[in-house]
Ligand code: SF4
């Protein structure tokens with residue numbers, strides 16, 4: 169599948185094993201958004217397309233996970249996957265979302281703190297991006313044996329999400345690279 173993404177390794181690493189550093193980076197980023205709202209206009213302009221792409225994709229993914237996940241013996245949602253990377257937090261702030269109140273004092277291999285009775289309790293745009301991009305084999309099989317038109321639409325919507333996120337992050341990166349040191 170052709171995907172236009174963004175290399176998120178250009179950003180600092182958010183280390184959930186070091187709570188002070190983790191929350192410190194997040195606070196710096198929140199301050200950066202607060203102090204540079206005008207400069208970040210190009211980023212905010214791209215937020216609606218990013219949100220719309222999530223909203224378009226969500227119902228189809230939900231319909232497949234609802235079929236497959238209740239029978240899963242090896243649930244993929246572990247705490248370590250529920251923690252965000254820096255680019256995820258950029259996305260949350262660009263969309264005007266609250267940063268989830270992560271409990272870092274959990275076993276990273278245990279089932280994710282955001283699992284509820286009916287799956288993830290976080291709205292999709294407020295989850296780490298990897299949560300939307302992970303498809304286990306049973307899910308992929310369901311997609312492939314489902315209606316061909318659904319599958320084609322799904323691939324198209326996934327590419328659109330990647331494109332919308334890539335553009336938003338690229339815009340953010342260019343601004344952040346130039347202004348980063350002034351906000352600290
Ligand atoms: S996505 Fe796949 S691995 Fe994860 S809970 Fe659902 S069925 Fe299990």
Ligand code: SF4
Pocket residue numbers: 244245246249250280281282283287288289290295296299
């Ligand atoms: S989808 Fe939700 S419950 Fe699963 S790992 Fe991601 S944040 Fe946690």
